[in-house]
Amino acid sequence: MMNKTSERPNMHLHLKIWRQLNAAAPGKFVSYEKENVSPDMSFLEMLDELNEHLIKTGGDPVAFDSDCREGICGMCGLVINGQAHGPRRATTTCQLHMRSFNDGDTITIEPWRAKAFPVVRDLVVDRSAFDRIIQAGGYVSVNAGNAQDANALPISKYNSDLAMDAASCIGCGACVAACPNASASLFTSAKVSQLALLPQGLVERKERAINMVSQMDLEGFGDCSNYGECEAACPKEISISNIARMKREYVRAALTSA
Amino acid sequence: MLPFLTAVKSSVGKKFLMAITGLFWVFFLIVHLAGNLALLSGNGDFYNKYSHFLMSLGELLYVMEFLLLAFILTHIFSGVSVALGKMRARPQNYDVQKDLGGKSRKTVSASTMIYSGLLLLIFLVVHISHFKYQVGVDREYFTIINGTRMHDLYQLVYDAFGNLWYMLGYEVIMILVFSHLRHGFWSAFQSLGINHPRWSPVINTLGVVLASVIGFGFLILPLYIHFIGGR
Ligand code: HEM
């Protein structure tokens, strides 16, 4: 089949974008008019065009993060009209297309807002708090030497599916951005779960739960009020049942660890 | 074992305590409601005998009262801590905010837990000082039950709800009880780590049913007393 392009005419959009020089600077919204936006463009292509125009006219391009632009790396992430990753469910910002908007729309674009995610510049935030949570326990110990025989460790289909679901987290931070409390529970619980569900993860099971939760608290994320906005915002649709698993892991570890 | 204080101060431990204490209070409210159905009998002695029975529990009653007090204080402490933590974790709010819908559980009940909770706290203080310690009651209510002279709680309650404004104020609080438990019940299970493909829908439904039974059960009593009973 031929590539079907949209029959919709190009749009004129009013953009309201958060501009901030660095973490210490106050930051403010700046309005831009964007003409000639094709409904087939991705959201980030639309911002690329805006930036090209700004550069050509001597302006300061808008800083935003992206890498793979195919929804797998977790680098992109903008709060678009009050929703993390914008109006489409189960979709990263890079996979969002302008056909989700209408001619004449005003689009407000903000960075993830959380104390633990300080703004680096404009729409770019520093998510290294996530790295430190992973470092606190998101690893397994493996004996060096010969590779084990394939299928030597039986794993039930049920558990391997749950582990794979948890492992689909791309660490974008939309859960924190969408949570009214700015809690990192969904991210941390996905990382705890993907290992706790598999035999390879059982060695560090207790330290992992305690250390990752402690690191999460230390980073200044909020508490979990079970709003479930995180699951609704997650581009990978990670379930809050992982958060319940993290709680079980933590309580069990707290009661039984040495 | 992790040191107790470290565990309960963590984000997981805090909500664990909040869930246990909240569920204990839910259990108490069910018992409290069941007992107060005796008010519907329209027979003062019947209700006062129930009250006399509770008094005769002696030490057991004190243990229960102590647990209720200790648990509600723990619950309030952790609830306020969650609410304050929220402001600390997001010092700069979004300019535009839109709920996500879909699988989100962010109902009006969920977003107003701290407000319904704080109003419940004010209510609890007023309610207990009025009916238990009779603060601000200028008349003496006495009756004789099983040979003992005791407070005529039945008459006190009937006189209180005879006042339209008192009755209406009480009803508003009962709607808040419904709201608090509408989110609170299933949320407590999630906080305890209980989330299961088969049982979670059951727990969620049970939460709505219990919130309605408790909220509207306590709502019917004053209406009955004001408009039908004791006339
Ligand atoms: C009649 C007494 C009460 C009952 C039966 C009750 C019950 C509950 C339950 C079952 C929960 C869910 C716990 C969880 O999410 O793990 C909850 C949450 C909550 N309660 Fe209460 N509660 C009562 C009184 C209060 C009071 C007096 C306050 C005062 C501040 C309060 C504040 C809160 C808050 C803020 C939450 C939500 C916490 C969060 O956002 O995670 N509650 N309550």
Ligand code: FES
């Ligand atoms: S840029 Fe990689 S997920 Fe969007």
